[in-house]
Amino acid sequence: MIALLLAHLVLAAVAAALSTRLGSRALAVGALAPAISFAWLAAAAPDVLAGQPRRAAWTWADTLGLEVPLLLDGLSLLLGLVVTGVGALVLLYGVHYFAGREHGMARTSAVLVLFAGAMLGLVLADNVLALYVAWELTTVCSFLLIGDEGRDGAHRSAALRALLVTTGAGFALLLGLLLLGDAAGTYRLSAIVAAPPEGAQAATAVVLVLVGALAKSAQVPFHPWLPAAMVAPTPVSAYLHAAAMVKAGLYLVARLAPAFAEVLPWRPIVLAVGVATMVLGGWRALAQTDLKRLLAYGTIAQLGFLLVLLGAGTRTAALAGATMLLAHAAFKATLFLVVGIIDHEAGTRDLRELNGVARRAPGLAAVAVLACLSMAGLPPTLGYLGKEAAFEAFLEPGTGHRWVLAGIVAGSVLTVAYTLRFLWGAFADRPGVEQRLEHRPPPGFLAPAAVLGGAGLLGGLLPPVVDALAGGHADAYPLEHSYHLALWHGFSPPLFLSLFTLAAGAALHLGRDRVAAARSALPAGPSAEGSEDRLARGVLAAAGALTRRTQIGSLPGYLVVVLLVVCVGPGGVLLVQVGLPARFRAWDTPGQAIVGAVVVAAVVGVVLIHRRITAVLVLSAVGYLVGLLFLVHGDPDLALTQVLVETLTLLVFVLVIRRMPPEVRRPPEVLRGARAGVALLVGALATLATLTISARHVPSRSIEGYFSKAPEAGGPNVTNVIITEFRALDTVGEVTVLAIASTGVASLVLVTSRLRGTPRGGHRQPAAARQEAEQEEAS
Amino acid sequence: MTDDHRRPVAVPRSRLLAAADRQDPDERSLLLEGLARMVHPSILVVAVYLLFVGLHHPGGGFAAGLVAGLGLVLRRLAGGPQELATAMPLPPGGLLGGGLLLVAGYAATGVVVTGQLLAGAVWSLEAGFLGHVEIPSSLVLELGIALIVVGLTLDVLRTLGADEPADEPADGNAERTT
Numbered sequence: 001m002i003a004l005l006l007a008h009l010v011l012a013a014v015a016a017a018l019s020t021r022l023g024s025r026a027l028a029v030g031a032l033a034p035a036i037s038f039a040w041l042a043a044a045a046p047d048v049l050a051g052q053p054r055r056a057a058w059t060w061a062d063t064l065g066l067e068v069p070l071l072l073d074g075l076s077l078l079l080g081l082v083v084t085g086v087g088a089l090v091l092l093y094g095v096h097y098f099a100g101r102e103h104g105m106a107r108t109s110a111v112l113v114l115f116a117g118a119m120l121g122l123v124l125a126d127n128v129l130a131l132y133v134a135w136e137l138t139t140v141c142s143f144l145l146i147g148d149e150g151r152d153g154a155h156r157s158a159a160l161r162a163l164l165v166t167t168g169a170g171f172a173l174l175l176g177l178l179l180l181g182d183a184a185g186t187y188r189l190s191a192i193v194a195a196p197p198e199g200a201q202a203a204t205a206v207v208l209v210l211v212g213a214l215a216k217s218a219q220v221p222f223h224p225w226l227p228a229a230m231v232a233p234t235p236v237s238a239y240l241h242a243a244a245m246v247k248a249g250l251y252l253v254a255r256l257a258p259a260f261a262e263v264l265p266w267r268p269i270v271l272a273v274g275v276a277t278m279v280l281g282g283w284r285a286l287a288q289t290d291l292k293r294l295l296a297y298g299t300i301a302q303l304g305f306l307l308v309l310l311g312a313g314t315r316t317a318a319l320a321g322a323t324m325l326l327a328h329a330a331f332k333a334t335l336f337l338v339v340g341i342i343d344h345e346a347g348t349r350d351l352r353e354l355n356g357v358a359r360r361a362p363g364l365a366a367v368a369v370l371a372c373l374s375m376a377g378l379p380p381t382l383g384y385l386g387k388e389a390a391f392e393a394f395l396e397p398g399t400g401h402r403w404v405l406a407g408i409v410a411g412s413v414l415t416v417a418y419t420l421r422f423l424w425g426a427f428a429d430r431p432g433v434e435q436r437l438e439h440r441p442p443p444g445f446l447a448p449a450a451v452l453g454g455a456g457l458l459g460g461l462l463p464p465v466v467d468a469l470a471g472g473h474a475d476a477y478p479l480e481h482s483y484h485l486a487l488w489h490g491f492s493p494p495l496f497l498s499l500f501t502l503a504a505g506a507a508l509h510l511g512r513d514r515v516a517a518a519r520s521a522l523p524a525g526p527s528a529e530g531s532e533d534r535l536a537r538g539v540l541a542a543a544g545a546l547t548r549r550t551q552i553g554s555l556p557g558y559l560v561v562v563l564l565v566v567c568v569g570p571g572g573v574l575l576v577q578v579g580l581p582a583r584f585r586a587w588d589t590p591g592q593a594i595v596g597a598v599v600v601a602a603v604v605g606v607v608l609i610h611r612r613i614t615a616v617l618v619l620s621a622v623g624y625l626v627g628l629l630f631l632v633h634g635d636p637d638l639a640l641t642q643v644l645v646e647t648l649t650l651l652v653f654v655l656v657i658r659r660m661p662p663e664v665r666r667p668p669e670v671l672r673g674a675r676a677g678v679a680l681l682v683g684a685l686a687t688l689a690t691l692t693i694s695a696r697h698v699p700s701r702s703i704e705g706y707f708s709k710a711p712e713a714g715g716p717n718v719t720n721v722i723i724t725e726f727r728a729l730d731t732v733g734e735v736t737v738l739a740i741a742s743t744g745v746a747s748l749v750l751v752t753s754r755l756r757g758t759p760r761g762g763h764r765q766p767a768a769a770r771q772e773a774e775q776e777e778a779s
Numbered sequence: 780m781t782d783d784h785r786r787p788v789a790v791p792r793s794r795l796l797a798a799a800d801r802q803d804p805d806e807r808s809l810l811l812e813g814l815a816r817m818v819h820p821s822i823l824v825v826a827v828y829l830l831f832v833g834l835h836h837p838g839g840g841f842a843a844g845l846v847a848g849l850g851l852v853l854r855r856l857a858g859g860p861q862e863l864a865t866a867m868p869l870p871p872g873g874l875l876g877g878g879l880l881l882v883a884g885y886a887a888t889g890v891v892v893t894g895q896l897l898a899g900a901v902w903s904l905e906a907g908f909l910g911h912v913e914i915p916s917s918l919v920l921e922l923g924i925a926l927i928v929v930g931l932t933l934d935v936l937r938t939l940g941a942d943e944p945a946d947e948p949a950d951g952n953a954e955r956t957t
Contacts (some may be wrong), residue, residue: 121813148792149907196821234953271950470808486944499844537930597848606859636837637837637838639837640838640842641841641842641845644841644842644845644849645845647845647849648845648848648849648932648935651852652935652939653851655935655936655940656939664940712901713899713901715833715834715835715913715915716834716835717834717835717836717837718831720833720834720838720839721834722840723840724833724834724839724840724899724915724917724920724921725897725917728886728897728899728917728920729896729897731920732886732897733926735878735879735882735923735924736879736882736925737928738877738928738929738931739875739878739879739931741876742871742875742927742930742931742933742934743871743872744933745934745935746871746934746935746937747936749936749939
């Protein structure tokens, strides 16, 4: 299994490298990775379904006990087959779709293959943290693929919306997974499900995980990112935003439902959100004129349906959910590919501008009808099997089942209606509209769609096979009602419900003008998209306000804050934990006393002098005198460095000060008093620290060896041997910081001088900066 | 310039420094240019000396870098920005990056050779009239440190030391000390 994941990584690089020479045909090379994985999964299926899951583990930090365990059980197999099967076909389809595209082919092919690998890793991972990493990898791939090359605002804002919603909720997911792992005492997913933790922490964790999962699967109220993501190329929409990535949230729900369906907030959240999503998605789909957006809202509706089924926590519902998941992956990917072909060949996907597509491309229409049969739930298709099972699941007794049944019947009616709308929109004749489709799509372009559409029919004709595959997941539940998939269950309630949805859906489609009139008569409700935008703007405004309050643009102000923190924090600790030194000597030699006295005098001078340049010169005199003190104390090394650094500092000071007014302005009296107080406090702290540190007369244990070992380690100069040998790692860290600080300061100076002249220390600048920020906001 | 018939008095006609004549004649100083011409080679020799002598006497990479950097400051003050570019054609980023590369390479070599990060060694040899010479491997580290310090100085000189853009009206009370 690890080899399969690595194959995706390698083939992503290979496809990217080949794309300069082969163009879009490199995708066919990339398709090898999911195709091989599909074959391997299919070969492993009999064992896994017989109750022998496959395991593998990749240990990457043995001492820390960090490993990535992989587990292939019934649910992983189901999702894995969908991800790799649809992935391989979509990549092959991309060969035709992207033909002739020159820019960004390397990027697109690499990210698509990488996404397939991340998605496979997600469904195989048996460690919640590994799952989270794969989860976010798919999010990043989605961002890159939606944004494409970021040439226009629509791509960028759609990509950003998807990223913000899914990573924001992904953060809740991470938090939830950590809480869950902590409560269970293990981060192994299978162990958590086998022995689910209880209590308030587990319940909180479950809610947080659900937030992440619901956002990933575009459930209400997180759904607006999915229709917006339809600006992406069609293969991306078909694969990420219909068949694979949006199923990640459902996968997690299905994975955890056997363990947590009984935990209190689980069922109300899952069932209510799922039903609401299903009805809202279907209702919105009926209003779309862009075929791709119609499918996107249809996907939202189906994801809601799947959430209800996979999260309900009964065996029949899980069986129905697994079947519907297979069915949805097949028919929705097919329909997206069909729309992609229409868009590619006719140049539009607006149903008001399409005419005569069915007559020009009958094969395309046949494939679409095949998929639509499954979507509407007509026999003999996978969709029919799944819908019958779903009705059956909620006809079984259970709390709230009647309400849920009513909801999914309503949703199914809408599904039938928007399926008809899709067929009517794409293929109907519209007299008076120009026929844009000029020739039939090449067979290679249509083949992947035909295979996927055919899979939906084949599955419907072989209920025992599908029953075994879906049963791999459903067997995680106790066997209460032994329901099995079949095309004919006799004259049972589900059959009548099916007939009702078909009839009502057809009526809804025929009365579409009246539905549209009713829609426009409805008052506009709260829109999730609008509140997301308001939230985003609110965060920006709050951040701006906070910055304006705290970043007042006054250097003395910042200094006062920094110094006060130093006094209260480290100073307080020093005073409480170490205290005042008991006794100290004022000086060792008279020389020290004399130099010290001059230093004190110079410091007083710095405070009193108002001419900047003079004050700086006196200040550096203090520095040189301290160097002299080092020399008198017997450390020429330190003295040399001090003198050199002081010289450099003085020159830098001069370079800066030449742009400032020559005299220091006198601040208001109140400020002066406060600043003097802070200065005295800092001075007291520095004195205390110096006294305490130099009051230590026992040589520290770590330096005992330094003097004896220094000659053999390089030379007799202990100070330098410490720098380059004994504490070389510290030195490496220090010089790295030096290099970073140097680059940072230089960049800051260059940026400010490029924007509005060199900094002058004037007081006009904060206002100017604010104006500039406001202009940016406005534009 | 309106009165170009008037020549400033103390402008050297010979080229003491490579690019000093490309600055405003009013700002040139014979004394500084002569001093820089005479002293800069010696400054570099002192820097190299400090670099090598570090393990036995006061000195080392930091000091060597600072001295070499001060030499650049002198060239900048005497000859202007053009002169600085002539004295050190490398960009500061190149020096910083080169220094970091040396330091990291030294650290990694220790790992590869002895399995220990930053492991050092001393080679001693008898070099004829030079007598007994000890070459510590940490010289590479010192050289890296020195390069980083020179890069830092150059960064400061090229940003804070840049002259005001010509199209900007200078503040009335701005003072020039160079």
